[in-house]
Amino acid sequence: MQRKSFDQMPCPIARSLEEVGEWWSILILRDAFYGLARFDQFAQSLGIAPNMLTRRLKGLCEAGLMERRLYEERPPRYEYVLTNKGREFRPVLWTLFAWGNRHLAPEGESVVLADPQTGLPIEPVVVDARTGRPLAKGVRVVAGPAATPRLRARFAPRTGI
Incomplete structure (x- = not known):
């Protein structure tokens, strides 16, 4: 296939x-x-x-x-x-790294991310670059400028419910 x-x-x-x-x-x-x-x-x-x-x-x-x-x-x-x-993929990898440690390592973390100066563990967080607000919750997907009519319909705000 x-x-x-x-x-x-x-x-x-x-x-x-x-x-x-x-x-x-x-x-x-x-x-x-x-x-x-x-x-x-x-x-x-x-x-x-x-x-x-x-x-x-x-x-x-x-x-x-x-x-x-x-x-x-x-x-x-x-x-x-x-x-x-390729280097811009690094935050994606570090976020996947942390998610795997949090959810898929019942035996404990075998490797961790650490601050290069202090050696203390780092917990990556995805934030909005403009506001600095964490994106864990409260994000909505909306149609962008190049969206097709089908995507615009899919992500149109829902009313009357």
Whole structure:
């Protein structure tokens, strides 16, 4: 069965999943944030088959999240580094990290996020950049400027209930 593509859907979550929704891709990005850059480092860290790693790295480069750079000419060897777009995924990863620790680690946290100066644990919170208000509650999804008529109808305010 062929996988459905989400790249033409008007939903930002669906489009994001098209770029990073495959679990190997997210784990590769995680390892890149941890400082890994070379094919063999990713392969060793993840225990992933070389052909799958090749496909995932190629996909991340095509999506503009990583960039392939030559670091040795003979024989040619490449490293994979995060682009600006890839680095902007960091808060998503840290939020997923914290959610996993909170809900999926009954044995306790095996790794935690920490402040680099104090070493104290950090709890990521998603906030509105304009107001600084946490987004855990009280957010409504509304149609944006490029919304289709179908999306406008879906997210129109409901009245009379």
